[in-house]
Structures are given as structure tokens and as C-alpha cells.
Amino acid sequence: xxxxxxxxxxxxxxxxxxxxxxxxxxxxxxxxxxxxxxxxxxxxxxxxxxxxxxxxxxxxxxxxxxxxxxxxxxxxxxxxxxxxxxxxxxxxxxxxxxxxxxxxxxxxxxxxxxxxxxxxxxxxxxxxxxxxxxxxxxxxxxxxxxxxxxxxxxxxxxxxxxxxxxxxxxxxxxxxxxxxxxxxxxxxxxxxxxxxxxxxxxxxxxxxxxxxxxxxxxxxxxxxxxxxxxxxxxxxxxxxxxxx
Amino acid sequence: xxxxxxxxxxxxxxxxxxxxxxxxxxxxxxxxxxxxxxxxxxxxxxxxxxxxxxxxxxxxxxxxxxxxxxxxxxxxxxxxxxxxxxxxxxxxxxxxxxxxxxxxxxxxxxxxxxxxxxxxxxxxxxxxxxxxxxxxxxxxxxxxxxxxxxxxxxxxxxxxxxxxxxxxxxxxxxxxxxxxxxxxxxxxxxxxxxxxxxxxxxxxxxxxxxxxxxxxxxxxxxxxxxxxxxxxxxxxxxxxxxxxxxxxxxxxxxxxxxxxxxxxxxxxxxxxxxxxxxxxxxxxxxxxxxxxxxxxxxxxxxxxxxxxxxxxxxxxxxxxxxxxxxxxx
Amino acid sequence: xxxxxxxxxxxxxxxxxxxxxxxxxxxxxxxxxxxxxxxxxxxxxxxxxxxxxxxxxxxxxxxxxxxxxxxxxxxxxxxxxxxxxxxxxxxxxxxxxxxxxxxxxxxxxxxxxxxxxxxxxxxxxxxxxxxxxxxxxxxxxxxxxxxxxxxxxxxxxxxxxxxxxxxxxxxxxxxxxxxxxxxxxxxxxxxxxxxxxxxxxxxxxxxxxxxxxxxxxxxxxxxxxxxxxxxxxxxxxxxxxxxxxxxxxxxxxxxxxxxxxxxxxxxxxxxxxxxxxxxxxxxxxxx
Numbered sequence: 001x002x003x004x005x006x007x008x009x010x011x012x013x014x015x016x017x018x019x020x021x022x023x024x025x026x027x028x029x030x031x032x033x034x035x036x037x038x039x040x041x042x043x044x045x046x047x048x049x050x051x052x053x054x055x056x057x058x059x060x061x062x063x064x065x066x067x068x069x070x071x072x073x074x075x076x077x078x079x080x081x082x083x084x085x086x087x088x089x090x091x092x093x094x095x096x097x098x099x100x101x102x103x104x105x106x107x108x109x110x111x112x113x114x115x116x117x118x119x120x121x122x123x124x125x126x127x128x129x130x131x132x133x134x135x136x137x138x139x140x141x142x143x144x145x146x147x148x149x150x151x152x153x154x155x156x157x158x159x160x161x162x163x164x165x166x167x168x169x170x171x172x173x174x175x176x177x178x179x180x181x182x183x184x185x186x187x188x189x190x191x192x193x194x195x196x197x198x199x200x201x202x203x204x205x206x207x208x209x210x211x212x213x214x215x216x217x218x219x220x221x222x223x224x225x226x227x228x229x230x231x232x233x234x235x236x237x238x239x240x241x242x243x244x
Numbered sequence: 245x246x247x248x249x250x251x252x253x254x255x256x257x258x259x260x261x262x263x264x265x266x267x268x269x270x271x272x273x274x275x276x277x278x279x280x281x282x283x284x285x286x287x288x289x290x291x292x293x294x295x296x297x298x299x300x301x302x303x304x305x306x307x308x309x310x311x312x313x314x315x316x317x318x319x320x321x322x323x324x325x326x327x328x329x330x331x332x333x334x335x336x337x338x339x340x341x342x343x344x345x346x347x348x349x350x351x352x353x354x355x356x357x358x359x360x361x362x363x364x365x366x367x368x369x370x371x372x373x374x375x376x377x378x379x380x381x382x383x384x385x386x387x388x389x390x391x392x393x394x395x396x397x398x399x400x401x402x403x404x405x406x407x408x409x410x411x412x413x414x415x416x417x418x419x420x421x422x423x424x425x426x427x428x429x430x431x432x433x434x435x436x437x438x439x440x441x442x443x444x445x446x447x448x449x450x451x452x453x454x455x456x457x458x459x460x461x462x463x464x465x466x467x468x469x470x471x472x473x474x475x476x477x478x479x480x481x482x483x484x485x486x487x488x489x490x491x492x493x494x495x496x497x498x499x500x501x502x503x504x505x506x507x508x509x510x511x512x513x514x515x516x517x518x519x520x521x522x523x524x525x526x527x528x529x530x531x532x533x534x535x536x537x538x539x540x541x542x543x544x545x546x547x548x549x550x551x552x553x554x555x556x557x558x559x560x561x562x563x564x565x566x567x568x569x570x571x572x573x
Numbered sequence: 574x575x576x577x578x579x580x581x582x583x584x585x586x587x588x589x590x591x592x593x594x595x596x597x598x599x600x601x602x603x604x605x606x607x608x609x610x611x612x613x614x615x616x617x618x619x620x621x622x623x624x625x626x627x628x629x630x631x632x633x634x635x636x637x638x639x640x641x642x643x644x645x646x647x648x649x650x651x652x653x654x655x656x657x658x659x660x661x662x663x664x665x666x667x668x669x670x671x672x673x674x675x676x677x678x679x680x681x682x683x684x685x686x687x688x689x690x691x692x693x694x695x696x697x698x699x700x701x702x703x704x705x706x707x708x709x710x711x712x713x714x715x716x717x718x719x720x721x722x723x724x725x726x727x728x729x730x731x732x733x734x735x736x737x738x739x740x741x742x743x744x745x746x747x748x749x750x751x752x753x754x755x756x757x758x759x760x761x762x763x764x765x766x767x768x769x770x771x772x773x774x775x776x777x778x779x780x781x782x783x784x785x786x787x788x789x790x791x792x793x794x795x796x797x798x799x800x801x802x803x804x805x806x807x808x809x810x811x812x813x814x815x816x817x818x819x820x821x822x823x824x825x826x827x828x829x830x831x832x833x834x835x836x837x838x839x840x841x842x843x844x845x846x847x848x849x850x851x852x853x854x855x856x857x858x859x860x
């Protein structure tokens with residue numbers, strides 16, 4: 001198992017957001033997490049990636065216990081996330097954004113000694129920009145990009161860190177159908193080499209590309225399985241469609 | 245920036261040439277200055293420039309922390325003051341060698357920077373400013389009442405510094421070149437730091453600290469390093485100050501000095517390294533010029549300039565120049 | 574410490590504290606509503622003190638001076654807010670802080686320029702001179718006046734915030750500026766009002782504190798730092814917190830000066846560092 005959570009719980013004050021979640025993600029799989037608003041999906045990401053420590057329970061990544069570790073440590077282990085609300089460096093150019101992400105994986109990532117230009121990051125930066133399709137806009141300030149391009153930049157930056165497991169938080173939020181289509185292609189291409197965990201609201205997307213779906217409601221896992229299995233699950237139908 | 249070919253014949257060509265090599269031109273001028281001007285006039289200006297060089301060093305370190313890293317330290321006088329007092333004490337009681345003073349200042353400020361930095365780095369923005377302010381007030385109040393260093397009257401009788409090699413550092417012109425040399429070295433180091441991988445991360449932290457952390461960078465450690473660098477710059481500058489003045493008083497720890505440092509950085513242009521040097525020169529020259537007839541109340545003018553800059557050109561003189569030259573092209 | 578000494582220090586601490594409440598609470602409200610940490614607050618207070626001094630020097634009645642001075646300072650604050658603060662509202666709060674620092678420099682040095690560096694005393698009205706007997710000790714009448722006056726004014730302010738429509742708008746504004754604006758209330762007017770009122774209160778505090786002790790061109794730092802620490806102790810934006818913080822500062826200054834004479838100034842900053850490191854949100858758990 002690449003990622004495993006055991007009885008993972010998180011509460012804020014009196015509010016229980018995650019309850020005893022057991023999740024296992026094998027390597028190479030594309031999994032989606034769905035659930036109504038407030039189900040705890042983003043909180044799950046936050047706890048896994050070290051933004052908040054768990055209230056109880058554990059998180060294992062490549063067999064190691066990462067519960068409560070700091071965010072930058074977890075990131076260095078290969079567990080990387082994108083953000084639901086675009087979180088890029090608005091006053092740096094697109095190229096500089098991606099380059100900074102590439103820099104994060106160098107051994108001398110915060111070296112004071114050698115000039116930054118000597119690290120040969122330009123080639124890798126160019127490759128990623130080309131792969132995501134942002135090469136023509138590489139000299140624009142990230143804050144000036146269209147919404148869809150900014151979401152793609154988010155993904156580009158996560159890719160630049162050579163992740164083993166990539167957590168994408170609503171990658172297509174706010175996108176037009178055309179942009180969504182592009183993003184789906186991108187995700188499917190990435191999934192060939194990277195294990196993916198998605199939070200998504202777009203049901204078509206989820207049903208089409210996921211190999212496994214996990215359904216959360218009020219911090220509990222109420223269903224898990226292939227898209228077909230989840231579609232037929234009565235609990236899921238109740239939560240989403242209100243059927244008795 | 246200057247285009248590839250410089251047409252030396254045309255006006256634009258000359259301007260571009262000047263812009264590209266302006267730093268070197270200024271440096272050459274500064275080197276030649278004491279040798280050329282008459283002794284009566286130059287005596288005053290030599291003093292002025294020495295002070296500009298000394299405070300320029302403080303600003304270089306400060307700009308790394310605030311201009312690039314985004315942390316507004318409202319207590320930077322504490323490192324300048326520590327450098328000054330440590331040097332004064334060492335020179336008076338141990339050895340007049342400036343290197344001893346400098347070594348002591350660097351050690352003291354590095355230690356202080358580590359401890360105080362570690363405590364303060366967990367806070368940001370206003371809270372960081374308040375914390376650094378409070379710590380610097382500790383230093384001020386302490387040295388203002390410590391009888392060993394003369395309390396509020398300050399410490400006099402510091403011997404003229406020696407630098408070895410048979411050079412008389414007590415000579416003002418020699419000290420001019422010494423401090424200019426230190427500034428040049430300091431600038432070179434600062435420029436190198438800012439262009440390094442670390443420098444890039446620092447800029448990223450200022451813009452989006454969370455993202456930097458999630459990319460895998462240890463934010464706390466980076467900020468601590470920036471704080472440490474700025475504290476050491478302050479200490480070295482303080483050392484030079486004590487060596488030059490032969491007298492130190494608690495004024496070196498005064499919060500007004502911390503405020504002036506912030507003002508010099510903003511007026512010059514934060515986050516450019518050159519800007520703060522320009523800002524330092526501007527403020528010190530203006531201060532000298534105005535205080536001869538306004539005394540302390542020239543600070544009113546400085547405050548007004550500060551307010552105007554914040555309202556109309558928060559990126560300082562450098563930003564203003566950039567906008568003017570862009571409008572020309 | 575004898576009981577008499579204790580009582581004297583207690584009264585003095587409460588007196589300073591209650592005058593500080595005016596400064597701290599107005600600072601806190603300005604921050605809460607406008608998001609601005611007004612470093613010039615102490616300077617405006619000092620300006621009020623000096624204006625009061627000059628007015629009384631020109632034979633204006635003390636009570637009249639106590640009204641005119643805050644009015645003038647309030648007017649100046651109006652101008653300051655309109656010309657300098659307003660353009661910065663959407664910008665970096667650090668920039669706003671820098672601005673108020675610059676303003677403090679201007680105002681502080683204006684005072685120095687016009688009134689000189691020597692400390693002065695403000696003539697107290699005859700009716701308030703001399704001591705009064707409380708619980709067996711003699712306490713200066715004027716200090717008692719400062720305590721009662723500040724306390725009453727603070728209570729009035731509290732009632733204003735808690736009971737009137739304006740006050741409710743203010744409190745709502747502290748919690749959610751955009752929402753209040755969305756209700757059609759002109760936030761710009763609210764800001765101007767808050768800043769002017771806050772500055773006027775600071776001026777009143779300056780006059781009575783100045784009359785109680787003395788006025789000097791360095792008092793602006795003491796006032797603003799005292800105010801800031803009080804606000805930080807209580808939590809930025811909390812009125813109750815400002816009260817608590819102000820009383821703590823007042824008492825620690827009074828008892829500190831008695832027990833560790835040179836040390837009392839230190840203690841203020843120790844408290845500041847301790848709070849900022851240990852509990853920067855302040856001691857009051859404001860819901």
C-alpha cells in the first residue's frame with residue numbers, strides 16, 4: 001500500500017470532521033474521493049499532507065508513519081498536493097513558479113553558495129511547461145493567467161516535484177467544459193506514472209476516469225469500490241439523491 | 245535593460261551604457277573622491293560617506309530580511325547596537341584591533357540572532373514587528389542603565405582602531421577606504437545570497453509562505469538564516485561605527501534608529517539591494533543637511549517623505565526610476 | 574509592604590490603568606474596525622496633552638480645554654484619515670503600520686518643534702488640587718478625578734458600543750467588515766468616525782495624564798507602547814481585553830516602580846514578549 005490511514009480522526013473544537021477513516025491506496029491507482037459539501041474531503045487532504053495533525057489515528061506513506069509530521073517533510077517524501085483555491089506565486093512568472101517547484105527536489109535546494117542559475121533547472125522546467133501546455137505563456141505573471149491556466153499551473157508545480165502520490169483538490173473547479181476536457185486528458189496522462197488521489201465534484205469525470213471511488217459523508221467512509229459498484233450502492237444513492 | 249549593441253555615438257547609447265555600468269561608475273567615483281577634492285570640503289564629506297557606508301551595511305542585511313523575505317523587523321537597532329558596544333568594550337579592554345572587535349561583534353550578533361530569531365520567527369507581520377521591537381527595547385533599557393558602559397552617558401575613551409599591516413586605521417581617509425571596502429564585500433555577498441537557490445526560496449516565502457512549505461522547503465529554517473544574516477550585517481556595521489566614533493551611547497539601540505532603518509529601506513526600494521543603499525545615502529545626506537538648522541525636528545521632514553512615499557511610491561526610488569524609464573521606452 | 578503603601582500603589586495603578594483604558598480601547602476599536610494598528614495613537618494623545626497645556630496657559634478654563642483639545646485632535650484625525658489612511662485600506666496592513674509610524678514621526682516632531690524639549694506641567698483646576706482622604710490614606714484629589722473620570726468615560730464608551738445602533742454597527746464591523754458594508758452602511762464613514770472618535774479619546778487621556786504627571790516630547794512612545802501592550806494582552810479588537818490589559822499595565826507600572834525602581838520599564842516589555850510568544854491572540858477568549 002502506498003498510502004494507508006488507520007482510524008484517522010480529526011476534530012476542530014467540538015466539531016468532528018473526520019471519523020475513524022480507514023483508507024488504503026495501492027500504487028499506480030487513480031482514486032477519487034467524493035461526497036457532499038462538508039464531508040471532510042479537503043480536511044482529509046490537509047491531515048494527510050501535514051497541514052493539520054490528526055486528532056487520533058495514523059497515516060502511513062510507503063509504510064512509514066507520517067502522522068503529525070510537518071508539511072515540508074511529507075512533501076519531500078513524495079506526497080504532494082494541489083490546492084482547491086489556486087495557491088501559486090502571483091508575482092512570479094509561470095516559468096519561475098515551475099522552476100521553484102523543480103528546485104525543491106534538489107539536494108542543495110536552499111544552498112547559499114552556488115548561484116541558482118548554475119543548477120541546470122531550466123531544462124526540466126521547460127519540459128514540464130511543455131507537458132502542461134503552458135510554454136507559450138511562461139513569461140506571464142502567474143496572477144495574470146486565466147483561471148483554467150492557473151489550475152493547470154497548480155498541477156504543473158506538483159508534477160515538478162516528482163511525486164509518488166499526488167493529491168489533486170478539485171482540479172477542474174471553475175473550469176469551462178473545454179478546459180475540463182483538457183484537464184481530464186492531462187490527469188489521465190499523469191496517472192500513467194503517478195498514483196493519484198482526486199477530490200472532485202464533477203460526477204462524469206469521476207465515473208469516467210477513476211479506478212476506485214471512495215465516498216465520504218460527515219467524515220465517515222460510507223462506500224468504496226469501482227465506479228459501477230459505487231453507483232449502485234444504496235447508501236450513496238441516499239446521500240446524493242435522497243432516496244430512502 | 246541595455247540592448248545587445250551599444251551605439252556609442254547616439255544619446256540613447258550613452259544612457260544605456262551609463263545605466264548598465266552605473267554601479268561601477270559610482271564605485272570608481274567613490275574610490276577617487278578622497279584623492280581629488282580639497283581637504284576642507286572633503287573632510288565633511290568623508291565623514292558623511294563613512295556613515296553612509298556603515299549604515300549601508302545595516303541596510304543590506306535588513307533588505308535581505310525584509311525586502312526579500314518579507315519580515316519587518318522593527319528592532320534592528322539591537323544588532324547594530326550590539327556590534328557597537330561589543331566592539332567598544334573589546335577595543336577598550338582587550339585589544340584595539342578592529343578584527344577583534346569585528347570577530348566579537350559577529351559572534352555576539354550571530355548568537356543573539358539565533359536565539360532572538362528562533363523566538364521571533366514563529367510570528368509574522370505585525371506580531372513579528374512588535375516582538376523585535378520589544379527585544380530591542382530590552383537592549384536599550386539594559387545598556388541605558390549598565391554602569392560599566394557608562395549607562396545613559398555612554399562609553400568614551402575607545403582607542404583608535406588598528407588593522408595591522410602598518411596601516412593607520414585612525415586616519416579618516418584610511419577608514420573611508422576600509423569601510424568602503426567592507427561595503428563592497430558586503431554587497432557582493434548579499435548579491436550572491438539573493439541570486440542563490442536560497443534567495444529564490446526567500447522571495448517565494450514572502451509571496452506565498454504556505455505554498456513554499458508544501459513544495460517541501462523548510463520555511464522556519466530559511467527565515468532563521470535570513471534573520472541571522474541580517475543580524476550579522478548589523479553587527480559588522482556597529483563594529484565599524486564604534487571604531488570610527490571612539491564613543492558609543494545607548495542611542496545606538498534607540499527604536500528611532502530601527503525606524504530610520506525601515507524608512508531607508510522603503511525610500512530606496514525594498515528588495516533590490518541597491519535601493520536601500522540609495523535610501524541610506526539619501527536619508528543620511530538629507531539629515532545632515534537639514535539638521536544643521538532644524539536640529540532633531542528634521543525628522544518631521546523625513547516622516548513626511550516617508551508618508552508620501554508610502555502613498556505614492558511604496559517601491560521607493562528604485563520603483564520610481566523604473567517607472568520613469570519604462571515610460572520613456 | 575504596609576497596607577497604606579499597598580493601597581496607594583493600588584489606587585495609582587488603577588488610576589493609570591483607567592486612563593490607559595481610554596487609549597487602549599480606542600486603539601483596539603480602531604484596529605478591530607479598520608484593521609489598522611495606529612502607531613500614531615500615542616502621538617495624537619500627546620498632541621492633545623500639549624494643546625491642553627497651551628490652552629490652559631492662555632487662561633482657558635481647564636474643563637473647557639478638556640473639551641476643545643479633543644475636538645481639535647479629532648479634526649486633525651479626520652484629515653489624517655481622509656488623506657493618508659483611506660488610500661491604503663485595500664493594501665498590505667504592514668504598509669498601513671508604516672504609514673502610522675511616519676505620521677507618529679511627523680506629529681511627534683511637530684510637538685518638539687513648537688513646544689520644545691523641556692517637560693511641562695499642566696495647571697490643575699483649584700477644585701481638584703490637594704489631597705483627599707480615602708480609607709485612612711491621603712490620595713491626591715486630581716488622581717482620584719482621573720480615575721473616576723476615566724472610569725465613567727470608559728463606561729459611557731462601553732454602553733455606546735454595547736447598546737446603541739452605532740455601537741452595534743461597530744461591533745459587527747469588527748467581526749465582518751464586508752458583511753456590514755453589504756448591508757448598505759457606508760463603511761468609509763464608519764472608519765472616519767471611528768478614527769476621529771478614537772483619536773479624540775486619546776487626546777482626552779493625554780490631557781488628564783499630562784496634568785497628573787507631566788507632558789514631555791517622549792511621552793508618545795510610552796503611551797503608544799502601553800496602549801499596544803494592553804491591546805495585545807487583551808487581544809486585538811476586544812474592548813474587554815483592552816480594559817484588562819490597561820489595568821494590568823497600570824498596576825504593574827505602579828507596583829513595579831515601587832518594588833523595582835529601575836526595573837519597571839523593563840517589566841512592560843517582558844510582559845509584551847511573554848504574551849506575544851505564548852498567547853498572541855490575547856488572554857480574552859473572544860467568541
